[in-house]
Structures are given as C-alpha cells and as structure tokens.
Amino acid sequence: MKPEIKATRSGSGRILECHMTGLFSETDMLAAAAELRRQTDAMQGKRHIVVADMRGMKTVHPSIARHMGEAIRYQRERGCVLCVHVSDDTVQRLQARRLAREYSPSDDVTIEAESVEEARKLAKAYEEHLDDPSYSGSIRAAIPLAAS
Secondary structure, three states: OOOEEEEEEOOOOOEEEEEEEEOOOHHHHHHHHHHHHHHHHHOOOOOEEEEEEOOOEOOOOHHHHHHHHHHHHHHHHOOEEEEEEEOOOHHHHHHHHHHHHHHOOOOOOEEEEOOHHHHHHHHHHHHOOOOOOOOOOOOHHHOHHHOO
C-alpha cells in the first residue's frame, strides 16, 4: 500500500487532523515529518490539538520511526497540548505510543480513541480549554474521564 499523509485544519484552525496510511519508507517518512512541521508552523505557536488518524498505517523500522518521533517532539514544543491517536493495528498503536513517550518526556499529551469519530468528538470537547491558563502544558486533565 502506497504511503499517504493528509493534514487538514478545523474551521477554528486549532485542531489539526493528520491521516497517515500505508508503509512508509525513510524518504516517505521524511516527507511526512516535513509536512507535519509545516502544518505545525502554520499554527504560529498557538496551543492546538492534533488528531493522529493512523488507520491503515503500517509499523515501520525504528530508524524510520525516529523521523516521526522528531516530528512529534517538534509539534509538542510548538503548541500541541493534546494528541488523540486512532489506529487499527495493535503493533502500530504501540509503536506510536512509544514514540510519543520517547520524544515527549513524561508524555501527558497523548490519549487514544477507538474511532476517528470519537477522536474528533474528544478534540472538539477539549478545544474549549485551549486558552484556559489553568492548563499550562497538557490539557488532558481538563476532562478526567478521557485521560487514558
């Protein structure tokens, strides 16, 4: 399956939805990471939410996954305060979770959803907390029941 990345922003511009599918080579992942950085830069440092829809994405070699991890770190250093993961592959889900922990020490930003619909609903629910000064870093604690 040919790898693809599609990144779109919500009407408010505060939710970035990234859909990645297929098996990424190193060249493909470098291009995907560059697109994630470009989309993050478009947020202009504003606190935002990422919906990472990885349904159909295959697990990649650790040397390739490293590029995705670096993009995760880049996003979190530049305003991502919540990332909702969606995956249909257990091993890929575990790899994404590990990358989030490795490239974002004490990862308190990631939550998982069972479907893209649930992920969008969670992102929308958290969006109202983006400008709340009570949450200086992650906004995951804003809705305790979803802090998985």
